[in-house]
Amino acid sequence: MWDYIVGRFPTTMIIVCTALSFLIPMAVYKVNQAIHQHGDPPWKKNKDKQTNQSK
Secondary structure (H helix, E strand, O other): OHHHHHHOOOHHHHHHHHHHHHHHHHHHHHHHHHHHHHHOOHHHOOHHHHHHHHO
């Protein structure tokens, strides 16, 4: 019975799960970067970005 069920899993399910395993962490990373860009205090931001903005 289990062999029949496991054998019937579509390959699209594997492809979707593989894509989600890449997209979910990437989305979390991008959201985290956006939150830090807008929410970090000035003393915590990168000094290279501050010097480029003042020029």
